Amino acid sequence: xxxxxxxxxxxxxxxxxxxxxxxxxxxxxxxxxxxxxxxxxxxxxxxxxxxxxxxxxxxxxxxxxxxxxxxxxxxxxxxxxxxxxxxxxxxxxxxxxxxxxxxxxxxxxxxxxxxxxxxxxxxxxxxxxxxxxxxxxxxxxxxxxxxxxxxxxxxxxxxxxxxxxxxxxxxxxxxxxxxxxxxxxxxxxxxxxxxxxxxxxxxxxxxxxxxxxxxxxxxxxxxxxxxxxxxxxxxxxxxxxxxxxxxxxxxxxxxxxxxxxxxxxxxxxxxxxxxxxxxxxxxxxxxxxxxxxxxxxxxxxxxxxxxxxxxxxxxxxxxxxxxxxxxxxxxxxxxxxxxxxxxxxxxxxxxxxxxxxxxxxxxxxxxxxxxxxxxxxxxxxxxxxxxxxxxxxxxxxxxxxxxxxxxxxxxxxxxxxxxxxxxxxxxxxxxxxxxxxxxxxxxxxxxxxxxxxxxxxxxxxxxxxxxxxxxxxxxxxxxxxxxxxxxx
Amino acid sequence: xxxxxxxxxxxxxxxxxxxxxxxxxxxxxxxxxxxxxxxxxxxxxxxxxxxxxxxxxxxxxxxxxxxxxxxxxxxxxxxxxxxxxxxxxxxxxxxxxxxxxxxxxxxxxxxxxxxxxxxxxxxxxxxxxxxxxxxxxxxxxxxxxxxxxxxxxxxxxxxxxxxxxxxxxxxxxxxxxxxxxxxxxxxxxxxxxxxxxxxx
Numbered sequence: 288x289x290x291x292x293x294x295x296x297x298x299x300x301x302x303x304x305x306x307x308x309x310x311x312x313x314x315x316x317x318x319x320x321x322x323x324x325x326x327x328x329x330x331x332x333x334x335x336x337x338x339x340x341x342x343x344x345x346x347x348x349x350x351x352x353x354x355x356x357x358x359x360x361x362x363x364x365x366x367x368x369x370x371x372x373x374x375x376x377x378x379x380x381x382x383x384x385x386x387x388x389x390x391x392x393x394x395x396x397x398x399x400x401x402x403x404x405x406x407x408x409x410x411x412x413x414x415x416x417x418x419x420x421x422x423x424x425x426x427x428x429x430x431x432x433x434x435x436x437x438x439x440x441x442x443x444x445x446x447x448x449x450x451x452x453x454x455x456x457x458x459x460x461x462x463x464x465x466x467x468x469x470x471x472x473x474x475x476x477x478x479x480x481x482x483x484x485x486x487x488x489x490x491x492x493x494x495x496x497x498x499x500x501x502x503x504x505x506x507x508x509x510x511x512x513x514x515x516x517x518x519x520x521x522x523x524x525x526x527x528x529x530x531x532x533x534x535x536x537x538x539x540x541x542x543x544x545x546x547x548x549x550x551x552x553x554x555x556x557x558x559x560x561x562x563x564x565x566x567x568x569x570x571x572x573x574x575x576x577x578x579x580x581x582x583x584x585x586x587x588x589x590x591x592x593x594x595x596x597x598x599x600x601x602x603x604x605x606x607x608x609x610x611x612x613x614x615x616x617x618x619x620x621x622x623x624x625x626x627x628x629x630x631x632x633x634x635x636x637x638x639x640x641x642x643x644x645x646x647x648x649x650x651x652x653x654x655x656x657x658x659x660x661x662x663x664x665x666x667x668x669x670x671x672x673x674x675x676x677x678x679x680x681x682x683x684x685x686x687x688x689x690x691x692x693x694x695x696x697x698x699x700x701x702x703x704x705x706x707x708x709x710x711x712x713x714x715x716x717x718x719x720x721x722x723x724x725x726x727x728x729x730x731x732x733x734x735x736x737x738x739x740x741x742x743x744x745x746x747x748x749x750x751x752x753x754x755x756x757x758x759x760x761x762x763x764x765x766x767x768x769x770x771x772x773x774x775x
Numbered sequence: 776x777x778x779x780x781x782x783x784x785x786x787x788x789x790x791x792x793x794x795x796x797x798x799x800x801x802x803x804x805x806x807x808x809x810x811x812x813x814x815x816x817x818x819x820x821x822x823x824x825x826x827x828x829x830x831x832x833x834x835x836x837x838x839x840x841x842x843x844x845x846x847x848x849x850x851x852x853x854x855x856x857x858x859x860x861x862x863x864x865x866x867x868x869x870x871x872x873x874x875x876x877x878x879x880x881x882x883x884x885x886x887x888x889x890x891x892x893x894x895x896x897x898x899x900x901x902x903x904x905x906x907x908x909x910x911x912x913x914x915x916x917x918x919x920x921x922x923x924x925x926x927x928x929x930x931x932x933x934x935x936x937x938x939x940x941x942x943x944x945x946x947x948x949x950x951x952x953x954x955x956x957x958x959x960x961x962x963x964x965x966x967x968x969x970x971x972x973x974x975x
Contacts, residue, residue, distance in 0.1 A: 537800045545808075563832045567823035571815035578808050585801060629832060 307388050307665065314393035315384050316666050318400035318449075320749055322380035323659055325408040327742040329372025330652075332415075334735040337365035341728045345721050355419040364418045367430040369647060370508070371439055372411045375476070376404060377655040378516040379446045382469040384662055385523055386450050389466055390457025396449045403445025410438030426487055426501045428508055433488040440480055447473040464539035468519025471547065472512055479507045495560050506554015506569070509646050510576060510621075514546050514614075517654045518583060521611055524658060526590045528604050529597050538586045545579035556634040557625070573625035580618030587611050605681050606657025613649025613688065617642055620696070631703055637720055638699025641692045648734065649688045656684065656741060663748060669755075672747030676740040683737030690730025698723025855935030858928050862920055863898075863936075871940040878917065879908035882940035886971075891947050893974045894933060895955040898922070901965030916965065926952040 340362040342349050350356045387394045394400060414431030417423065422432045431439065450473050454466060483504035486492050492500065522539055526532065552572025555565050587608075591598060598608040620642040627633040660677060664670050671677055698720040705716045824830035827837050834840040860869060866878035873880035881887050886908065887894060898921025905914045921929045926949040933952070937944030 535799065538804075541800050541804065557832065560831070562824070562826075562828045563830045563835065564819075564823040564826045564828075566832060567819050570822075571819050575808075575811050575815060578804065578811055581807070582800075582804060585804065 308391070308393075310393040311387050311391070312666060312668075314397040315387055318394065318397050318404055319380045319384060319662075319666060321401050321404040322376040322407075322446075323663070324745060324749060325404065325411075326373045326376040326380075327738075327745050329368045329376075329408075329411055330738045331735070331742045333365045333368025333372055334731065334738045335365075336361045336368065338728070338731045338735050340365055341724070341731045345724050345728070354421065360419050360421060360423065363423045363425075363430045364415055366428065367414060367418060368411070369652075370428055371414065371431065372408075374513065374647065374651050374655070375439070375443070376407055377659065378472070378513075378520075378651065379407075379443065379450070380404070381520050381655060381658050381662070382472065382516060383446065383450050383453065384666075385465050385469055385519065386453040386457075389459065389463060389523065390454060391459045392453060392457050394449060395452035395456055399445050400449040403442045403449065405442070406445065407439055407442030410435050410440075410442055413438060424488060426483075426497075428505045429483055429487060429501065433484065436480075436484045436488065440477075440484070443476060443480070447477055463523070464536045464543070465519040465523035467543060468515045468522065468539075471543070472515035472519065475507065475512050475515060479504050479512065498559060499555070499561050499565060502555045502559060502569075504554075507551055509643065510553050511546055511550040513646065513651045514550060514579070515543075517610070517614070517651045518542065518546075520654055520658050521607055522586065524661060525587065525604070525607055525611075528601060528607070528661065529591055529594050531590060531594070538582050538589070542579045542582040542586070545576060545582065549575035550579065553621070553625075557628040558632060558635060570625045570628065573621055577618055577622040580615055583611065583618075584615050602677055602681055603657045603661040606653050606660065606684075609681075609685055609688075610650050610653035610657060613645050613653060617645035617650055620645060627703070632706060633699060633703050635706065636699035636702040637695045637723065638703065641695035641699060644688065644692045644695065649692065653684060653688075656680070659745070663745070667748060667752045669748065669752060672744050672751060676744045680737045680740045680744070683733045683740065687730045687733030687735075687737060690733060691727045692730075694723040694726035694730070698727075851931055852935050852938065854928070855931035855933075856939075858924065858932040859935050862924070863932065866917070871936065871942075873908075878915070879906070879911070879913045881936050882942060884908050887936050888942060888944045890975050891933075891945075891951050892955055893971050894937075895929070895947065895952050896959065896966055896971060896974065898924075898929060898933075899952075899956060900959060900962050902968070902971075903965040904967040904969075906968035919963070919965070926950075926956065 339350065339356065340358055343351075343358045343361070347358070354360075383394060383400060410431070414435030417432040417435055418430050423430045424432060429436070450469065454462075454470060483500055486500050487497055491497065518539075522536075549572045552568050553576055555561065555569035557566045557570065559566050591608075598604045620638070624633045624638060624642060633639070660671070701723070702716060702720050705711050705719055706713075822832075822835050824834070824836050830837055830840050834843075866874060867881050868874055868878075871880060871882040886897070886906075897917070899919060900922070901917050901919040903916040905912060907913070921932070924932070930947045930949040930952045934946040936942065937947065
């Protein structure tokens with residue numbers, strides 16, 4: 288049963304996010320634009336470096352000369368930019384927006400939030416220079432040297448405080464799933480990022496305990512934090528964009544507790560050089576988290592049942608839909624990887640890289656693209672600079688994801704199979720994956736192009752409103768001076 | 776023409792957008808959760824060694840680990856053989872028959888099978904001067920080859936010597952070695968055969 292109103296709505300095209308009250312919009316505008324615009328810039332830089340690294344892996348002589356362009360540095364820099372340059376600021380920005388809009392209250396401390404965003408981006412800039420100079424830490428997903436990590440953390444602290452205060456001041460007493468997800472995400476990031484940096488860089492623990500902390504941080508960052516921030520966003524936006532009232536949220540609560548209780552154990556592969564209970568517990572945690580992934584699929588199905596077509600018609604929903612699909616696929620891949628264990632060492636191959644692409648880019652980045660596309664027009668009061676870029680971005684992102692993740696996953700399976708053959712040397716096995724890596728380079732190229740369109744579109748939109756504001760100000764100033772002249 | 780981010784004060788009434796079908800948790804998800812929890816407990820029980828920090832993969836439990844790495848304490852003749860072959864066999868021979876001009880035999884030797892207190896003193900402080908072994912005269916010098924070994928290792932090697940190559944002696948315990956070590960203190964002077972014969 289489609290109501291006449293809904294029918295009219297569908298006929299008139301996709302619904303836009305409502306502008307909210309003036310004070311909500313105004314308070315969110317600049318802090319969010321600072322976060323999003325900087326993030327889009329880092330994203331382009333990160334995918335460019337990633338493309339370089341991908342090419343170098345099969346053509347090592349490519350740009351081999353300057354030290355700062357060597358594989359180890361550009362690879363680490365691109366990983367750090369994707370996570371700390373793009374995912375963290377965008378997800379925090381979207382989180383703040385949800386806190387304000389769902390609580391029907393202006394952002395608490397927009398200036399502080401804007402400053403926090405600036406600090407975060409400054410930290411990323413310092414970190415990028417550090418990694419390229421060779422001061423990277425060597426820890427995956429914690430690449431930035433301590434000083435840069437400190438700046439990032441300070442920026443996060445300001446933004447997180449604003450988020451929590453905004454929630455505290457909300458005028459809508461009842462909280463919905465998105466709010467508890469984001470709230471938990473705000474605390475979670477502070478906990479894991481500070482603990483990992485303190486224990487690895489500031490007061491380094493000894494020996495293999497470092498590996499344990501690094502695994503723990505990665506598992507929590509990718510599994511729990513990204514899960515919380517992205518799913519919260521999806522749960523808030525998916526029903527609304529699909530034209531449905533948000534329903535009851537028991538499954539969301541199920542997913543929430545599964546993530547917090549079991550997701551936090553994940554991340555330690557079966558061959559880690561750690562006491563056996565750690566990988567064993569991590570494997571159990573991964574399988575149990577798989578139930579949260581199923582729960583997400585249930586929620587999406589409950590929300591969209593009978594309306595899958597609407598996902599297709601609305602570009603923003605396409606991003607969200609593909610993002611959630613990638614979440615489910617990534618979750619299943621993680622379970623397979625954990626269960627393959629020591630007998631079939633998938634996590635020791637490119638399969639892990641494919642899974643991380645699914646989780647970081649396929650899931651979180653795509654969800655964030657869709658959300659930014661949905662909320663920026665309401666924030667700035669004008670539509671996107673280019674609708675065509677927006678549509679094209681989706682195709683580039685989707686095709687890029689396919690071309691990166693599918694070959695890497697297939698290459699990983701082949702690699703794992705050949706690793707079991709004692710007659711084959713390690714170098715030989717690695718060489719056998721080159722074909723897959725070349726294919727994934729094509730995927731990275733497509734992704735870079737899509738990210739470029741995203742940046743240009745966002746920058747163009749912001750430049751448009753800046754120009755308009757400037758013109759307004761000039762006109763007003765002109766009117767004032769001529770008025771004054773007349774008075775004199 | 777816009778999506779309302781706000782929740783309606785009351786549940787959706789007709790005319791507004793369709794409500795999402797009730798978001799209850801499907802029963803099968805709970806059943807799966809319990810199945811997974813049960814599996815998880817079993818898996819952890821089999822692979823996790825119950826949080827024992829000494830057990831690393833591929834071992835799954837302390838018991839399995841101990842099968843491969845015998846416990847310290849208690850006499851272990853396999854260990855004794857390993858120590859003997861790496862520390863003593865160079866002079867006394869793997870077969871314990873000694874080597875002419877280098878070291879007297881241990882197989883059948885009254886010094887090996889005699890009083891434990893006497894035997895333990897030899898590797899702890901060394902032996903020098905004339906000595907009769909199996910009716911043959913020797914006059915050489917042996918450094919304190921066993922001084923650096925732990926009580927357990929020395930007891931294991933002496934027990935191995937007393938029960939191998941046709942020797943039928945009793946085993947030596949780590950406590951006996953410890954007691955002698957205390958008795959002779961930090962003596963660096965090697966014993967002589969005559970001096971040893973006064974020890975019972």
